[in-house]
Amino acid sequence: MSNQSVIDRTQWPLWEIFIRSKQGLDHKHAGSLHAADAQMAIENARDVYTRRMEGVSIWVVESKHIHASNPDEAASFYDPANDKVYRHPTFYDLPDELKHM
Amino acid sequence: MSVQDLEKIFQDKIDADIRIEPKDWMPDAYRKTLVRQMSQHAHSEIVGMLPEANWITRAPTLRRKAILIAKVQDEAGHGLYLYSATETLGTGREELLEQLHTGKAKYSSIFNYPTLTWADMGAIGWLVDGAAIMNQVPLCRASYGPYARAMVRICKEESFHQRQGFEILVTLSKGSEAQRRMCQDAINRWWWPSVMMFGPNDDASPNSAQSMQWKIKRFSNDELRQKFVDVSAAQVKLLGMTLPDPDLVWNEEKQHYDFGAIDWDEFWNVIKGNGPCNMERLEARVKAHEEGAWVRDAALAYADKVSRNTVKKEIA
Numbered sequence: 115m116s117n118q119s120v121i122d123r124t125q126w127p128l129w130e131i132f133i134r135s136k137q138g139l140d141h142k143h144a145g146s147l148h149a150a151d152a153q154m155a156i157e158n159a160r161d162v163y164t165r166r167m168e169g170v171s172i173w174v175v176e177s178k179h180i181h182a183s184n185p186d187e188a189a190s191f192y193d194p195a196n197d198k199v200y201r202h203p204t205f206y207d208l209p210d211e212l213k214h215m
Numbered sequence: 216m217s218v219q220d221l222e223k224i225f226q227d228k229i230d231a232d233i234r235i236e237p238k239d240w241m242p243d244a245y246r247k248t249l250v251r252q253m254s255q256h257a258h259s260e261i262v263g264m265l266p267e268a269n270w271i272t273r274a275p276t277l278r279r280k281a282i283l284i285a286k287v288q289d290e291a292g293h294g295l296y297l298y299s300a301t302e303t304l305g306t307g308r309e310e311l312l313e314q315l316h317t318g319k320a321k322y323s324s325i326f327n328y329p330t331l332t333w334a335d336m337g338a339i340g341w342l343v344d345g346a347a348i349m350n351q352v353p354l355c356r357a358s359y360g361p362y363a364r365a366m367v368r369i370c371k372e373e374s375f376h377q378r379q380g381f382e383i384l385v386t387l388s389k390g391s392e393a394q395r396r397m398c399q400d401a402i403n404r405w406w407w408p409s410v411m412m413f414g415p416n417d418d419a420s421p422n423s424a425q426s427m428q429w430k431i432k433r434f435s436n437d438e439l440r441q442k443f444v445d446v447s448a449a450q451v452k453l454l455g456m457t458l459p460d461p462d463l464v465w466n467e468e469k470q471h472y473d474f475g476a477i478d479w480d481e482f483w484n485v486i487k488g489n490g491p492c493n494m495e496r497l498e499a500r501v502k503a504h505e506e507g508a509w510v511r512d513a514a515l516a517y518a519d520k521v522s523r524n525t526v527k528k529e530i531a
Contacts, residue, residue: 124515126511126514145296145300145365146302147295147299148308150511150514150517150518151514151517151518151521154514161288162292165285165288165289165292165372166372182238184238185236185238186240
């Protein structure tokens with residue numbers, strides 16, 4: 115955090131919350147909340163997003179640190195994958211008698 | 216790309232049931248409608264804590280007290296899910312709260328009625344939360360992604376609220392004569408305001424058609440209201456109580472209950488600020504916000520101090 119933002123801010127910053135619902139699964143975005151610092155964000159996330167045992171682990175990231183792809187450019191951005199059906203196993207024409215594949 | 220083209224792409228997405236996400240292009244009116252509806256909903260959750268908090272200290276047993284605290288805490292959480300979702304549309308939390316505190320933004324009128332007896336906790340859970348669920352379940356499929364996701368979370372938790380309310384009424388309905396009277400009295404007072412929660416009749420709800428086209432709304436006010444009346448009219452029988460409507464009667468032909476005329480003057484009057492508790496609710500909210508200011512400031516000051524010390528250590 116820069117000194118500039120320390121001086122400027124009067125509101126608690128926004129944090130994005132990621133929850134692992136059980137061991138072995140990925141953390142998944144659950145929502146966002148305001149908190150003064152990371153520790154408070156984790157505690158608030160516990161109170162808000164895991165009141166019914168929905169989580170065993172919490173990640174918090176200040177929202178300003180999230181960079182996202184631009185939805186307006188989605189068509190061209192994902193275009194390279196459009197014409198490559200051969201990347202999918204179902205693309206291949208194999209004899210029906212073939213087993214275990 | 217022209218605005219017409221963008222609008223066409225937008226509406227095509229909606230028609231194809233593709234969710235709109237925060238960074239997608241959307242018409243200003245869609246954004247404005249969502250901010251209004253979602254923030255109003257968030258405010259309702261927050262103000263809705265007040266009538267029930269009134270009974271936490273006077274809950275009849277520890278079990279009821281623990282349940283009521285958990286329920287009120289859920290309402291705070293629901294408010295937060297919705298504020299966060301609203302913030303994705305570019306309106307900050309501070310601004311949303313400002314709109315509530317100055318009276319510029321509305322919240323559900325139902326919370327401007329007083330909670331006079333313990334039975335009101337039961338009637339609120341059964342009827343008010345019941346009506347809310349009826350409204351909210353279709354919103355889980357609303358076209359705006361963050362709103363729909365918040366609603367999924369809320370609906371999962373709302374069911375406990377309704378069931379605990381009905382359980383309170385079941386207990387009272389099996390109690391003493393005085394308890395049964397209290398139960399009926401609470402139902403009498405909460406019934407009509409709950410029926411009004413679905414908003415004006417369809418022919419008096421000018422924005423509904425647009426919200427339907429945008430798939431923010433999936434059913435009309437009157438459709439949802441009818442469903443609520445049908446369900447409640449059947450449920451009240453289990454309590455051995457009645458709903459305060461002499462015109463409530465099963466219509467074999469329609470396969471629905473007919474019900475009496477709604478007092479819309481009362482509805483508009485409460486919306487305009489003349490309900491029994493409008494002033495009190497807003498004052499309590501503003502007071503809580505102002506008296507909490509030092510906590511927010513202290514937390515920020517502490518966070519800043521810790522971060523400065525961390526920077527110093529890193530430099531050293």
